Amino acid sequence: MSEKARILIVDDDESIRKALTAVLEEEGYAVDTAQSGNEAIKKCNENYYNLALIDIRLPDMEGTKLLNAMRQDTPPMVKIIVTGYPSLSNAIEAVNKGADAYLLKPMVMDDVLKTIKEHLDKQRGARKYSEGKVAEFIESRARELEAEANVGNATQ
Amino acid sequence: MPPNQSEVLVESAAAQGKGLEERLSALNFYGGKLNSADNLQQVYELTLSAMEQLLGFEHASFLVKDRDYLKVVCQRGYTEQLSFKLPLDGSKKGITVAAANKGRPLIVDDVTKSPEYVPGSPEVRSELAVPVEIEGRTVGVLNVENRQLGAFDEKDANLLQILASHAATAISNLEKRQEIEKRSSQLTSLMRSSAEMIRSADLRQRLQRIAEAIEELGWRRVVISVRDENLQIARPEDMVTVGLTDEERRYLWDKRPPGHVWAERFGQEFQRFKVGEFYHLRWSDPWVRQKFSNGTVDSHLSADEMVDWDPQDLLYAPLKLAEGRIVGVLSIDDPTDGKRPTRDSLAPLELFIHQAAVAIENAKLIQQLNSARDQIREYAEHLEEKVKERTRDLKESEERSKSILTASPDAITVTDLEGNIVECTEQAWKAYHSPSREDLIGKNAFELIADRDRDRARSDMEKTLNSGLVRSAEYTLLTQDGHEYPAELSASVIRDAMDEPIGFVAVTKDISDRRRMEQQLLKAERLAAIGQVAAMVGHDLRNPLTGIAGAAYYLKIKLGAAMEPRATEMVELIEKDIEYSNKIINDLLDYSREIRLELAEASPKGIVKEALGHVTIPENVDVADKTKSNPKIVVDSEMLVRAFVNIIRNAVDAMPNGGKLTISSKQTDTDLEIAFSDTGLGMSEEVLDRLWTPFFTTKAKGMGLGLSICKRIVEAHAGKILVSSAEGKGTTFTATFPIEPCLSGGEVA
Numbered sequence: 001m002s003e004k005a006r007i008l009i010v011d012d013d014e015s016i017r018k019a020l021t022a023v024l025e026e027e028g029y030a031v032d033t034a035q036s037g038n039e040a041i042k043k044c045n046e047n048y049y050n051l052a053l054i055d056i057r058l059p060d061m062e063g064t065k066l067l068n069a070m071r072q073d074t075p076p077m078v079k080i081i082v083t084g085y086p087s088l089s090n091a092i093e094a095v096n097k098g099a100d101a102y103l104l105k106p107m108v109m110d111d112v113l114k115t116i117k118e119h120l121d122k123q124r125g126a127r128k129y130s131e132g133k134v135a136e137f138i139e140s141r142a143r144e145l146e147a148e149a150n151v152g153n154a155t156q
Numbered sequence: 157m158p159p160n161q162s163e164v165l166v167e168s169a170a171a172q173g174k175g176l177e178e179r180l181s182a183l184n185f186y187g188g189k190l191n192s193a194d195n196l197q198q199v200y201e202l203t204l205s206a207m208e209q210l211l212g213f214e215h216a217s218f219l220v221k222d223r224d225y226l227k228v229v230c231q232r233g234y235t236e237q238l239s240f241k242l243p244l245d246g247s248k249k250g251i252t253v254a255a256a257n258k259g260r261p262l263i264v265d266d267v268t269k270s271p272e273y274v275p276g277s278p279e280v281r282s283e284l285a286v287p288v289e290i291e292g293r294t295v296g297v298l299n300v301e302n303r304q305l306g307a308f309d310e311k312d313a314n315l316l317q318i319l320a321s322h323a324a325t326a327i328s329n330l331e332k333r334q335e336i337e338k339r340s341s342q343l344t345s346l347m348r349s350s351a352e353m354i355r356s357a358d359l360r361q362r363l364q365r366i367a368e369a370i371e372e373l374g375w376r377r378v379v380i381s382v383r384d385e386n387l388q389i390a391r392p393e394d395m396v397t398v399g400l401t402d403e404e405r406r407y408l409w410d411k412r413p414p415g416h417v418w419a420e421r422f423g424q425e426f427q428r429f430k431v432g433e434f435y436h437l438r439w440s441d442p443w444v445r446q447k448f449s450n451g452t453v454d455s456h457l458s459a460d461e462m463v464d465w466d467p468q469d470l471l472y473a474p475l476k477l478a479e480g481r482i483v484g485v486l487s488i489d490d491p492t493d494g495k496r497p498t499r500d501s502l503a504p505l506e507l508f509i510h511q512a513a514v515a516i517e518n519a520k521l522i523q524q525l526n527s528a529r530d531q532i533r534e535y536a537e538h539l540e541e542k543v544k545e546r547t548r549d550l551k552e553s554e555e556r557s558k559s560i561l562t563a564s565p566d567a568i569t570v571t572d573l574e575g576n577i578v579e580c581t582e583q584a585w586k587a588y589h590s591p592s593r594e595d596l597i598g599k600n601a602f603e604l605i606a607d608r609d610r611d612r613a614r615s616d617m618e619k620t621l622n623s624g625l626v627r628s629a630e631y632t633l634l635t636q637d638g639h640e641y642p643a644e645l646s647a648s649v650i651r652d653a654m655d656e657p658i659g660f661v662a663v664t665k666d667i668s669d670r671r672r673m674e675q676q677l678l679k680a681e682r683l684a685a686i687g688q689v690a691a692m693v694g695h696d697l698r699n700p701l702t703g704i705a706g707a708a709y710y711l712k713i714k715l716g717a718a719m720e721p722r723a724t725e726m727v728e729l730i731e732k733d734i735e736y737s738n739k740i741i742n743d744l745l746d747y748s749r750e751i752r753l754e755l756a757e758a759s760p761k762g763i764v765k766e767a768l769g770h771v772t773i774p775e776n777v778d779v780a781d782k783t784k785s786n787p788k789i790v791v792d793s794e795m796l797v798r799a800f801v802n803i804i805r806n807a808v809d810a811m812p813n814g815g816k817l818t819i820s821s822k823q824t825d826t827d828l829e830i831a832f833s834d835t836g837l838g839m840s841e842e843v844l845d846r847l848w849t850p851f852f853t854t855k856a857k858g859m860g861l862g863l864s865i866c867k868r869i870v871e872a873h874a875g876k877i878l879v880s881s882a883e884g885k886g887t888t889f890t891a892t893f894p895i896e897p898c899l900s901g902g903e904v905a
């Protein structure tokens with residue numbers, strides 16, 4: 001893949017944003033950051049991100065709420081909730097609200113990179129599949145049009 | 157005899173030449189004799205003897221008036237006994253009858269020529285009859301007869317008149333004497349009756365005696381009836397009778413007039429019939445006849461016994477008390493002398509009227525007295541019963557109070573107004589560490605209060621006296637041996653029956669435990685607050701830790717192999733400390749978080765194995781896991797693992813120089829025990845005391861939350877955790893769980 005995967009970090013903690021940005025850029029991702037839920041929503045509307053790391057607690061809203069508020073793209077953006085309050089109910093809630101994964105603070109960077117990579121791979125596979133589908137559709141449509149044209153020519 | 161009359165007589169005798177001297181002396185002689193006669197027969201005989209001496213005659217007789225007749229009571233010179241009776245109405249004539257009726261002497265010179273003469277002896281030619289009179293009342297006739305014509309003259313008549321007056325005087329005297337004797341015998345009988353009456357205990361007997369006494373006084377039938385305030389007779393027994401047949405009694409009872417009739421009979425209308433206390437209703441009175449036409453009991457007197465008493469006459473008297481109240485009625489009938497009563501004849505009866513009235517009243521009083529006495533006796537018995545009952549109640553109440561006092565877990569002390577102890581419960585003397593109750597009694601209560609609280613206690617006592625009550629005052633109390641303990645005291649004033657205060661009763665409660673609990677609670681609250689703060693802090697620390705971790709990671713990947721070995725080591729140090737910081741944060745969060753259990757069946761061995769997997773066991777420590785797989789327990793495995801990790805970590809830490817950790821499980825009844833024994837340093841008493849206290853630690857590292865969390869987790873499973881330790885030998889932690897879950901403390905998610 002030639003194009004860099006785009007990652008949005010949503011966290012109000014500056015050092016987290018900076019440290020994660022440094023690590024992820026070093027790993028070859030295109031990283032953008034948002035300090036609040038609203039900023040995140042705004043950025044999502046303007047740009048496409050393959051993946052978002054969302055802190056569960058944001059100054060203006062709960063991270064789980066943000067999951068629903070962000071634009072639904074195709075293929076869907078991978079949403080990973082980051083929380084400092086580890087508990088099963090927390091995790092279940094996050095997943096129910098549409099999170100693809102769940103990371104605990106303090107984040108162990110190896111784990112973070114691994115999780116991101118896994119989900120991006122999955123996303124790429126899904127895109128390929130849908131790209132294949134589109135190509136197949138276009139091809140079959142083209143054949144149909146061609147056939148129609150042939151029929152038209154014949155009748156003319 | 158008047159002297160002038162004598163002179164006449166003397167003169168006449170002298171004129172006749174019949175030995176006047178002799179005749180006068182005979183007259184005098186017999187006059188004296190007659191005066192001393194003992195009975196009527198003597199009077200008659202003496203009179204006839206005198207007539208013989210004075211007059212000389214063939215026949216002489218003494219006739220006495222008997223009701224409507226004249227009858228011969230004594231005779232001389234007749235060959236046969238004269239036994240005729242001459243009616244005084246003259247229907248059968250008779251010179252004597254004429255004399256009696258005329259009230260003067262009658263001289264008949266020739267009987268054959270007299271229309272009054274009743275033929276008797278054939279030789280009789282002349283006759284003289286002189287009436288015998290007492291106070292103008294003719295009681296008899298003296299009669300002489302002679303064979304010669306004109307044998308009697310005026311002088312004879314005069315002499316005989318004098319003799320007749322002598323005889324009359326004698327008869328009168330005898331009558332009076334008889335009357336006196338009768339009275340005397342009545343009096344005797346009265347006195348005897350009175351004595352008997354007094355001796356008779358019961359009313360009926362007494363009334364019976366009275367009735368009998370009245371009978372003796374000359375009344376054949378006597379009825380005494382006891383009456384109530386309405387003059388009614390209550391029962392047949394209240395009617396005492398003498399001389400009545402059973403039939404008559406029944407008749408009287410059946411026909412008894414109602415009370416108001418008797419009230420009327422004693423009323424105004426009947427006043428005119430009063431004779432003394434009695435009412436004598438004469439049948440001759442037309443009003444009486446009309447009023448009492450219903451008829452009464454037939455008389456018991458025969459016709460010839462009646463003098464002037466009418467069998468229909470009524471005679472009764474009220475039995476009246478001095479105050480005037482009528483308590484009974486006396487009715488009498490059939491006078492034995494056949495005569496109507498007079499005030500005099502009834503006088504002795506009046507005594508009985510009063511006696512009977514008093515007897516009836518006394519009987520009533522006695523009856524009342526008796527019933528009052530019975531009532532009093534009954535009341536006394538009742539009272540005794542009451543007293544017994546009351547005593548029993550009191551005793552019960554006392555017992556109850558006593559048992560309440562005894563049962564009270566608090567010390568109860570009773571003091572006088574100065575605070576001197578007069579009574580106390582076992583708890584009280586024990587709380588003072590006294591050897592006995594007697595030891596505490598007599599002491600002043602203020603001695604039991606610590607010096608610094610005494611003045612306050614005194615002023616509280618004053619307040620109690622005013623307000624009657626003091627509640628929950630807290631003082632430091634002393635024991636006999638000087639030990640202090642906090643106590644709460646409530647006291648109230650004891651008052652006597654006059655509402656005067658006489659002392660105090662105080663209830664004191666040792667509040668050491670409560671104080672301790674309060675302190676613990678305070679501590680727990682403080683800890684909870686700390687926990688909350690710690691959680692907040694911990695969470696907030698995670699952000700910078702994430703930043704640090706990210707930064708360190710960047711350095712590691714950016715510089716990588718280019719980094720100096722020392723720099724690489726530093727980065728690793730950063731990462732390690734991040735990890736350790738995170739652990740501290742996790743412990744803090746665990747400690748402050750509510751434990752929510754997620755239960756599932758698990759094997760003890762599995763849990764222990766997982767826990768062991770989380771702990772790095774040094775090489776010099778030997779672990780023997782003897783935990784069995786069964787019985788399975790229903791628990792939150794993740795939680796238990798965390799708890800066991802703490803215990804195992806502690807055990808490992810306790811064996812810095814190596815040793816052996818033995819883990820075993822044992823089923824007891826309904827529980828499962830899991831024991832962790834190390835051969836480490838062991839713990840001192842002091843450490844054991846504070847072992848479960850949060851933030852207590854003997855380690856250089858760590859916050860001392862491990863065992864607290866451990867205990868919380870076990871207890872959330874309704875289990876318990878115990879520790880035994882010997883310094884230098886090792887420590888054993890034993891966690892016990894119910895095999896079937898019965899949870900308390902924690903919540904189940």
